[in-house]
Amino acid sequence: MDSAxxxxxxxxxxxxxxxxxxxxxxxxxxxRSIAERVESVLRRCGAPGEWxxxxxxxxxxxxxxxxxxxxxMTPSFAANxxxxxxxxxxxxxxxAVEVNGGxxxxxxxxxxxxxxxxxxATIDSVDDQLETEIPYAFDERWGYLTAHLDDSGTxxxxxxxxxxxxxxxxxxxxxxALGLARQGLGLAPLWNGAGGVFQVFNxxxxxxxxxxxxxxxxxxxxxxxxxxxxVRKRLFRENPxxxxxxxxxxxxxxxxxxxxxxxxxxxxxxxxxxxxxMGLIEDSGLGAEDTLRMMRRIQPAHLVxxxxxxxxxxxxxxxxxxxxxxxxxxxxxxARAEL
Amino acid sequence: MFSDGSDWKDAPGGAxxxxxxxxxxxxxxxxxxxxxxxxxxxxxxxxxxxxAGQVEGAALVVAMPVxxxxxxxxxxxxxxxxxxxxxxxxxxxxxxxxxxxxxRESGLFGCAACHELFRGHVAEVEESSVEGVEYQGKxxxxxxxxxxxxxxxxxxxxxxxxxxxSERFEEAAGVRDRLTDxxxxxxxxxxxx
Numbered sequence: 001m002d003s004a005x006x007x008x009x010x011x012x013x014x015x016x017x018x019x020x021x022x023x024x025x026x027x028x029x030x031x032r033s034i035a036e037r038v039e040s041v042l043r044r045c046g047a048p049g050e051w052x053x054x055x056x057x058x059x060x061x062x063x064x065x066x067x068x069x070x071x072x073m074t075p076s077f078a079a080n081x082x083x084x085x086x087x088x089x090x091x092x093x094x095x096a097v098e099v100n101g102g103x104x105x106x107x108x109x110x111x112x113x114x115x116x117x118x119x120x121a122t123i124d125s126v127d128d129q130l131e132t133e134i135p136y137a138f139d140e141r142w143g144y145l146t147a148h149l150d151d152s153g154t155x156x157x158x159x160x161x162x163x164x165x166x167x168x169x170x171x172x173x174x175x176x177a178l179g180l181a182r183q184g185l186g187l188a189p190l191w192n193g194a195g196g197v198f199q200v201f202n203x204x205x206x207x208x209x210x211x212x213x214x215x216x217x218x219x220x221x222x223x224x225x226x227x228x229x230x231v232r233k234r235l236f237r238e239n240p241x242x243x244x245x246x247x248x249x250x251x252x253x254x255x256x257x258x259x260x261x262x263x264x265x266x267x268x269x270x271x272x273x274x275x276x277x278m279g280l281i282e283d284s285g286l287g288a289e290d291t292l293r294m295m296r297r298i299q300p301a302h303l304v305x306x307x308x309x310x311x312x313x314x315x316x317x318x319x320x321x322x323x324x325x326x327x328x329x330x331x332x333x334x335a336r337a338e339l
Numbered sequence: 340m341f342s343d344g345s346d347w348k349d350a351p352g353g354a355x356x357x358x359x360x361x362x363x364x365x366x367x368x369x370x371x372x373x374x375x376x377x378x379x380x381x382x383x384x385x386x387x388x389x390x391a392g393q394v395e396g397a398a399l400v401v402a403m404p405v406x407x408x409x410x411x412x413x414x415x416x417x418x419x420x421x422x423x424x425x426x427x428x429x430x431x432x433x434x435x436x437x438x439x440x441x442x443r444e445s446g447l448f449g450c451a452a453c454h455e456l457f458r459g460h461v462a463e464v465e466e467s468s469v470e471g472v473e474y475q476g477k478x479x480x481x482x483x484x485x486x487x488x489x490x491x492x493x494x495x496x497x498x499x500x501x502x503x504x505s506e507r508f509e510e511a512a513g514v515r516d517r518l519t520d521x522x523x524x525x526x527x528x529x530x531x532x
Contacts, residue, residue, distance in 0.1 A: 022449055143476050144476075
């Protein structure tokens, strides 16, 4: 069950060129030089077409949001359109590189489930390729040097996205977050906590190794989802009618509603998936491991691109809620609550 | 995907104090969902732990590190620099033009050289980020040799810097020679970082 509750994991690595000023103080010529060198090395390495390189400004807002929703762009990079910001996608989404954001380079990768070790292998290889052209700012005392002190050292941030609605509704996440803070880890809600989805991540990249960072995040997230499992069992044992009622109502709404907001949609999918994992919902056509895929599928940019196509008024269009409801009705058409 | 909250940074400057005790620096941003909306507060670790203990029913407290935009200190204080006349002055990075005041304001180093210049001004709770423990992570490929040899180069570079700082120049020359020998074994790779 752990893998079902650890929805996804991700890594980002921050790097800078040794001689150039960091992006927030660099002039146009310096930013351009970095961008051109990165583009050159990415076009040279790997098979033809393996890297898609674009200027951030040329990506429409819907496309940027789509990449954010897929975990292939960071919110801070997407929000700012500074000069010579490049975005490079590797093998259709296996990894990505943000150029001239907070640092010269930020490498990203993410995958379903607890796959931090595999992700490190991918990003380490991309990092080595980039270093052939970009000599990195590095100090033998402090490691890789970045614009912000917290990223210096390994430059690595590791993230685990976890599904913990039971811990959320029982008010236990505050204590858990404080415990994590003592270990140098943080806990932050995704989608403002809708659906009980949270991220565990390391707060510092300094004074440790990449292996220890990923191990700490993996161990902490495994421990938290174990607590979630215990809470779910206890809730069902103590009040089975209330749990069945909550899950049954969520399924009913998902099968019958005609307009569903993003937050409501996430909460519905969350409750239904709790029911699937606990064996209280049958024939949903979806596995326990599909939670994040479904949650992504009802995000605004995914609905616009996958369900509607071009020509839509935008992500704020009220029709998005109708398309979301239609998608949910279709997703859960065959599901039924166990009686 | 990456949540906005997970992309947080500690603020190196600022002096926000705990909303409850009003004494200790606020280090935790607490969000409380109570069914009617969301309340924010900025607390020190001790008061935040007290808050967590008071949560009942369906209320939720999520504790997150204080984001930089909130301008909250995270156990970091800046020391000033004093010139030969005893006057306070703000050091300037000659490579990128960043001053200590710029760094204090934004919390951002302007270039690699800024780390050397400004790290000494950040008195951290964790001393490791100023000097302290040996770097343990990945080492750039441009350093010579395999992983073990590159780590040895890092160790020697660190030793060289410390010997020069303590004016033990003869021993430093010996370490420098060993680094040069390693460089000679791996043409095209630099050992000076």
